[in-house]
Amino acid sequence: MAERKTQIVVVGGGAAGLGLVRKLAATYGRDSHDIILIEKNRTHVWKPLLHEVAAGSMDANADEVGYGGHAARWGYRFFNAALERIDRDRRMVVTAPLRDEEGEIVIDRHEIRYDYLVLAMGGVSNDFGIPGVLDHAMFLESRPQADRFRRKLLNACLRANDAGTHGGDVTLPVCIVGGGATGVELSAELVNAAKALRSYGLEVFDEKALKITLLEAGPRLLPALDEEISDKVAERLRELGVDVRLGAMVTEVAPGRVSLKDGTDVEAQMILWATGVRGDPALSKMTDLELSRQGRIVVEPTLRTPADDRIFAIGDCCHCVLPGKEQPVPPRAQSAQQMADHMVGQLDRAQKGEPLRNFVYRDRGALVSLSRFATHGSLMGNLVGGRMEIEGRIARFAYMSLYRVHLMAVHGPWRGPLVILAHEFNRVTRPKLKLH
């Protein structure tokens, strides 16, 4: 009887999972292993670029990776479905039925066997249980959400412009909650988009008509960055016309209004919620694995779950506190990429029965892009002698490097540079704004 192949199942093809399945497929080939990616979407767009998709300054159709084609090229299997449940006793994952827009089942519920399971399902914004957030705010965690935001934004701009040409109010108030990278980068990107709209024939609507309020509950923006950089970013955003409010604690979100703890309201036609990262609330129904207070899967420093030596978790969905640290590894693209790299060796050691090694997180610094207006951040490492603050073109280059590292992980050492070149070429040739 033919020997059964080792089946490695990865759930989630994002910043961590997609590079991982490519590397696993390239390492093992198809003879001895089946590498399977379970992913609920059909295409991948790198999450840190979603604010550009939402503002229309990036055309995701040109930059997305189709999982089907990628799988065929690299020799893994792509299964288009959402994880529904993990059956640890039978070492099976159960996927939910995939339905079309009309609700008709396209692919029925399935059971997929695993020898090793890597959960890389990312996270969601934390609504902190604040009333009205889930019903009345928009989110920026997936391509469909970014597309929806862009369509609503464009319609709102056109409506405001139309009202302005008839002597009415041309202003469009937008409220962004959360002064982390997503909120900050989206604010600047929206100002850039509003400026560009003028050349698309909108007679009276411009960046002055777009009234952005950025709310942050803490004392400063970008807590992951140095205070000096946070201050500079806040100052630059204010120069761009963004109303930055610090210490602004949201208590309720209602249609057209965000209420604050100090008793005031912020009127807004569009509300975007971008605070913190927590695990998908559905996780607790999928598995009996231990979850942190933020609903993320608790893993040992080896990235393995304490309860099951066949199951690992990486990226935003995991809660990993490394020896000597108090805080978990931060939910960032660089952590996801580093964990994915570590998993390749870890799975090899697990199969050979060798001891697993602890993950080592190397903080390379943090960068924030204010669209084409500015880039700020700090780099970490021996080369720069610890922490070095950077801005301008060097910072922009470093910011884009993170995406290039991702493209190399996803497309490999030969195709990767070509994809990067094509990406740069596209940036120059394509229109400034995607208006559909």
Ligand SMILES: Cc1cc2nc3c(=O)[nH]c(=O)nc-3n(C[C@H](O)[C@H](O)[C@H](O)COP(=O)(O)OP(=O)(O)OC[C@H]3O[C@@H](n4cnc5c(N)ncnc54)[C@H](O)[C@@H]3O)c2cc1C
């Ligand atoms: C707008 C924005 C800007 C950001 N900017 C930065 C930045 O500048 N720098 C930085 O370091 N980080 C940034 N981040 C954070 C960064 O994107 C994440 O830390 C990173 O993407 C995490 O990678 P991941 O693989 O864990 O999750 P993700 O990249 O989110 O991938 C998770 C994948 O799992 C899939 N999935 C989810 N649930 C299921 C399920 N039940 N079944 C099957 N598939 C499932 C999803 O569809 C997705 O493809 C930003 C995030 C956002 C939203």
